Amino acid sequence: MQCDYFDAGRCRSCTIIRTPYRAQLAAKHERARAALGEGPAWEAPLASAESGFRNKAKMVAGGTVEDPRLGILVPGGGVQDLRECPLHEPALEASLPVLAEFATRARLVPYDVTTRRGELKYVLATVSPDGELLVRFVLRSTESVPRIRKHLGWLTARLPGLRVASVNLHPTHSAVVEGAEEILLTDQAFLPMRIGPVELGLRPQGFFQTSTGIAAALYRTAAAWTADLDYRSAWDLYCGVGGFAMHLARPGTDVIGVEASAEAVAAATASAARSRLAHVRFETADAGAFARDAAQAPDLVVVNPPRRGIGDLTRWLEASGVRHVLYSSCNVDSLAGDLAAMPSLRPVRAQVLDMFPHTEHFETLVLAER
Template sequence: MVTVDAQTPECRYFVADLCRSCALIETPYAVQLRDKDHACQAMLGTHGPAAEAWLPPVAGGVTEFRNRAKLAVGGEVGAVTLGILDLSREANGRGIDLTDCLIHQPGLQRAIPRIAEFLNSTKLAPYSVPNRKGELKYAHLTEAPSGDLMVRFVVRSSGALDRIRALMPELREQLPQATVISVNLLPEHKAVLEGEHEELLYGSSLAMDLGSVSLHLQPQSFFQTNTKVAQSLYAQAAEWTAQLNPASLWDLYCGVGGFALFCADAGDESGMRDAVGIEVSEAAIRSATRSASDASIPVRFQAGDATAFALESSPESAPELVIVNPPRRGIGAELADWLEGSATRSVIYSSCNPKSLAQDLARMPSLRAVKARLFDMFPHTGHAEVMVLLERVASE
């Protein structure tokens, strides 16, 4: 990929029709951002705030903005490709190498060729989807602001795990910035990126230093793919929370605790707000608890289903503010109905799917959208992250 100017990068993979993941890459970025903002406003319609209450969108960048690389392993033994697989009938699962893809942060770009060299040295066969044979499925890399890396290999069997374990000294020498290394086992033939079992080979967690808070990512932890935009997202939530000044808050679908940790500090003589974070992943909760301890922020994190946690609580005892950051499906009818009937004064809803967001907002008419903002986590694509501030409409 060669940058022609600040707004229109020219991707050789796109031009050659090898990869179309960045479907909008030929559209000037300023136009992308404007069109995406208008599309989100239209999708929320009357359930969103008035046009003048939409804050200016947060740009995600043109190149070198992605902190995570999810690379399918293709090619042959000793000559792997890292990128995507062409699963058309004619290509028969051919690997398409995307080593020079510049949406990845520079540290990832430098690491990817070394990962390929290491996988070649294992003499393990890439997994063939059409033939259902082979071992190497994916390589996942995440880069922290410090330049440290988390490296994860997804393989088919324990034999491949043992082979990678035996070559760990070579990998650490080739890639000293890798502070966390693990292997994920995915024996099934499934269209998924990882399995349930993860074997940690080196390190424990990757520290994502975001200024006042450092979040600790374990191998299967979720974190936004664009670090700078994630910082803006947390900062906006913290700003809205400060304006609301709630005494208590819940962070539902809290992941590794970002929203709760950034919003718990009252910023005045009252100290910290009563804050609780709920997340189904126990590993994420352990990470969030560690971050809270490191920063001396007394948020109570506990593992559990966000909807079940709310439904088991009395609507009258709801906190003054609820922050939700659900997966693409949204919070769903049960939680939306509970929030609608609760005593919660305000909701901050961060969504990666404006369509499900609009559906959820429609179920909460007593919570009026007063502000919204687009955060462009995924430049050159139609995906959008939107955060909305909802406030309770006073009953007449």
């Protein structure tokens, strides 16, 4: 992939971009095999598009009201504009100049990390498979909210695909991207994310995989690997907006999704209702606490945890009698450690899915059985 920002030394986020993509993919496959061993049947790694695959933009705001920048923070506190980053899906890339123009129109003063002054900290945007948008403005205070509301009609006219817009309030000076309070600006509260036969819903504070194409492949693979398993009950732990849960739903099977984010659970619950999946439900809870408090273990457990892995949940799974565990991970090292802590669950299938081209990161899916 050609990237002028990288060639000019302005952005180094894609650390291995100069490695040919086929070699990147082969190296990730070998890295996963080395970490997990030859026990499972390894499928060929799943390639991504080399550019235009990223469905979300997390842009630091910088510059001035008249000349805003949307990009990444650089040493010294400045911001390198990355509006033409080739990773973004085309509809997302096309929205960024409009969002920068909107910042000028609404007089959103970019936050300066060195002086700790200004209002607009980040612009966060996500595009759906249908080309629709969810846009969030991360602000230090409510000072700019009336002006954003005043000019929102201009923004929706310029971005006809804008379905959800919100303000996130982040008053503290910290490395955390967003705060706890969200102010919805549009009548619609969720962005439909159509993944094959399933329509997921993304709310402003919800989580969705970075690449829609790879996410769809991940869910299809999960459904294919479990199609012949005899399970009457399943848990989707760390379920996010419910992608695995709704792809594993089938007649006669009870599926429960568990997620700490109430926003994600609300979106997943609404998605299941729209899809008339009566035997799929979602709960807001810590995954480990939910498992420990349950009266009975299910037949199948899906885990898709943060990079740190599932921690103490390994002990519960090892002792639980659960017959199959489907583990999706963005960190093969924590995945390997967690599997080692569950020796009764033997990995039988595995695959690398390249969610993050041009970086060392990737997704690994493993099916383990007792």
